Amino acid sequence: MRIRYIKRSRGDFALDIIITLLMLGLIIVTFYPIWYVICASFSSSTAISTNPGKLLWPKNFGLGAYKKALEHPLIISGFRNILIVLAVALPLNIIMTLLCGYFMAAKNVFWKKYIIGYLMFTMFFGGGLIPTYLNQKSLGLYNNLWALIIPGALSIYNAIICKTAIEAVPESLTESAYMDGAGDFTVLFKIITPLIKPTLAVLLLYYGVGHWNSWFNASLYITKNELLPIQNILRAVLIANSNLLNEGAANKDTMDTYAETIKYAAIVISTVPVLCIYPFLQKYFVKGVMIGAVKG
Amino acid sequence: MSKIIAKDFKRNKVKYLMILPVIIYIAIFSYKPMYGIIIAFKNYRPALGMAGSKWVGFEHFVRFFNDYYFWRILRNTASISALSIIFGFPAPVILALLINEIKNRYFKKTVQTISYMPYFISIVIISGLIKTFTQSDGLITDMAAALGGERKNLLASKNWFYPIYIISGIWQSVGWDSIIYLAALAGIDQEQYEAARVDGAGRIRQMLYITLPGLLPTITILFILRMGGILNVGFEKILLLYSSTTYEVADVISTYVYRIGVLDANFSYSTAIGLFNSLVNIVFLLTTNAVSKKINNSGLF
Numbered sequence: 001m002r003i004r005y006i007k008r009s010r011g012d013f014a015l016d017i018i019i020t021l022l023m024l025g026l027i028i029v030t031f032y033p034i035w036y037v038i039c040a041s042f043s044s045s046t047a048i049s050t051n052p053g054k055l056l057w058p059k060n061f062g063l064g065a066y067k068k069a070l071e072h073p074l075i076i077s078g079f080r081n082i083l084i085v086l087a088v089a090l091p092l093n094i095i096m097t098l099l100c101g102y103f104m105a106a107k108n109v110f111w112k113k114y115i116i117g118y119l120m121f122t123m124f125f126g127g128g129l130i131p132t133y134l135n136q137k138s139l140g141l142y143n144n145l146w147a148l149i150i151p152g153a154l155s156i157y158n159a160i161i162c163k164t165a166i167e168a169v170p171e172s173l174t175e176s177a178y179m180d181g182a183g184d185f186t187v188l189f190k191i192i193t194p195l196i197k198p199t200l201a202v203l204l205l206y207y208g209v210g211h212w213n214s215w216f217n218a219s220l221y222i223t224k225n226e227l228l229p230i231q232n233i234l235r236a237v238l239i240a241n242s243n244l245l246n247e248g249a250a251n252k253d254t255m256d257t258y259a260e261t262i263k264y265a266a267i268v269i270s271t272v273p274v275l276c277i278y279p280f281l282q283k284y285f286v287k288g289v290m291i292g293a294v295k296g
Numbered sequence: 297m298s299k300i301i302a303k304d305f306k307r308n309k310v311k312y313l314m315i316l317p318v319i320i321y322i323a324i325f326s327y328k329p330m331y332g333i334i335i336a337f338k339n340y341r342p343a344l345g346m347a348g349s350k351w352v353g354f355e356h357f358v359r360f361f362n363d364y365y366f367w368r369i370l371r372n373t374a375s376i377s378a379l380s381i382i383f384g385f386p387a388p389v390i391l392a393l394l395i396n397e398i399k400n401r402y403f404k405k406t407v408q409t410i411s412y413m414p415y416f417i418s419i420v421i422i423s424g425l426i427k428t429f430t431q432s433d434g435l436i437t438d439m440a441a442a443l444g445g446e447r448k449n450l451l452a453s454k455n456w457f458y459p460i461y462i463i464s465g466i467w468q469s470v471g472w473d474s475i476i477y478l479a480a481l482a483g484i485d486q487e488q489y490e491a492a493r494v495d496g497a498g499r500i501r502q503m504l505y506i507t508l509p510g511l512l513p514t515i516t517i518l519f520i521l522r523m524g525g526i527l528n529v530g531f532e533k534i535l536l537l538y539s540s541t542t543y544e545v546a547d548v549i550s551t552y553v554y555r556i557g558v559l560d561a562n563f564s565y566s567t568a569i570g571l572f573n574s575l576v577n578i579v580f581l582l583t584t585n586a587v588s589k590k591i592n593n594s595g596l597f
Binding site for chain 2: 036037053096110129130131154159214239274275285
């Protein structure tokens with residue numbers, strides 16, 4: 001029952017124009033730095049050094065940087081390491097989150113509220129940097145990829161999102177399964193899991209992006225270059241200006257010509273996968289964010 | 297009572313079995329480090345272990361309050377946090393209000409998709425780009441120079457650190473943070489708008505008198521959560537962006553803990569500082585929650 005016959009005033013028209021312009025501005029400001037990185041990755045090192053942050057189009061176009069980046073031992077090992085972490089961590093994340101969410105959503109469980117309290121307390125208070133660091137070292141999670149996998153195995157916040165999705169599954173479905181003699185594991189993995197696939201996809205994205213973009217833990221727990229994930233390699237060359245990438249190179253002269261542009265090629269390779277996935281899950285974001293914030 | 301427990305255990309034993317790995321995991325990775333906080337009250341020597349090290353009471357806390365850098369890191373943490381809240385908190389609300397006013401469905405969707413993008417880019421890459429854009433001949437430095445600023449490496453300048461930090465933070469998260477407000481907007485009763493239109497209210501008025509009040513509960517909850525993290529500034533980004541030339545304005549409690557604890561291996565002292573930080577956060581969280589309950593009868597707990 002929309003009322004459409006009220007004439008649009010001149011003020012409304014002006015408002016539309018202002019909003020459109022503001023939004024176009026937002027798009028440009030948001031997208032330009034990303035566009036710059038793409039242009040820089042196809043440009044020559046000199047073009048980048050003389051135009052820092054200022055490229056609208058690739059200058060002295062070439063694909064050399066990508067070739068060099070994909071040949072570089074530390075970039076290769078960086079990608080390999082993070083892919084290993086993802087391959088092991090993501091299934092672990094999803095299983096732990098499902099188990100936790102299923103328990104949180106369960107009804108008539110005597111110890112539930114105490115256990116939830118025990119779990120949620122950790123969202124507001126923790127040991128802090130140093131006790132956590134000492135704990136991890138004492139467990140032997142140091143200088144191996146487990147150090148990046150195990151400590152991030154479960155996020156209680158994500159478990160709450162999962163719990164809410166499980167609660168939305170019609171009770172009649174789970175009830176009839178119980179009647180047929182199905183146990184909790186069957187109900188969770190055979191009945192509930194297929195029904196909450198959209199939520200699980202978003203959780204996979206959250207966990208995946210979290211692992212993919214994290215660097216701090218690796219900087220604490222990994223000291224061997226060949227075990228560092230790609231973000232830490234990028235950090236070394238982008239932030240610390242280290243010549244890490246040149247050290248491992250066979251031919252130093254060709255490395256120097258690509259020194260600048262290879263960074264951007266590595267950024268593009270490391271960012272594009274994520275940027276290609278998230279738009280497809282966009283419509284599910286609302287749910288996840290909403291629940292998380294309201295139930296905090 | 298024991299009968300109930302026994303019956304409950306019999307009925308739900310598989311469920312308890314399912315949560316067991318989670319309980320153990322949380323015990324090892326969350327509660328064990330909490331136990332580790334005791335080293336804040338000890339002189340921790342790795343060779344003696346946590347239990348074997350000598351108790352020193354509040355010595356490390358007293359030392360912290362008398363630390364030459366105590367006021368500096370407290371001031372910086374409070375400043376960065378306050379500035380982030382003042383400028384960063386309203387930004388997604390405003391963006392959501394604006395997106396809500398876009399008529400064209402496809403344009404709306406495009407704006408949303410692009411505005412989420414920076415959230416998925418790693419902080420390392422964003423910091424690297426900030427460094428490039430603010431070097432002495434970078435794009436942002438050019439703009440600042442055109443507006444009459446000095447041409448120099450902005451990131452090494454004490455005056456520029458906060459604006460760079462805050463603005464880049466908004467750039468990265470404004471789109472993502474607006475999602476929740478957009479979701480809340482969908483729940484506002486459409487009839488209110490119709491009534492307002494009949495009464496002759498323009499769109500700006502509708503925005504101010506219907507949309508904004510409709511968002512208020514969401515704004516309150518997020519504000520409480522934000523206040524709870526008041527001393528948790530974006531520590532990773534500071535670590536990536538600051539340098540000894542900007543410590544004066546950029547060094548915060550968590551970066552100080554990192555330097556003292558991880559780099560200098562001064563474990564007990566840095567744990568004490570970290571504990572102080574957590575306690576202040578909890579006090580803020582509880583205070584904001586209590587105030588919010590008084591004022592508009594809605595809080596987190």
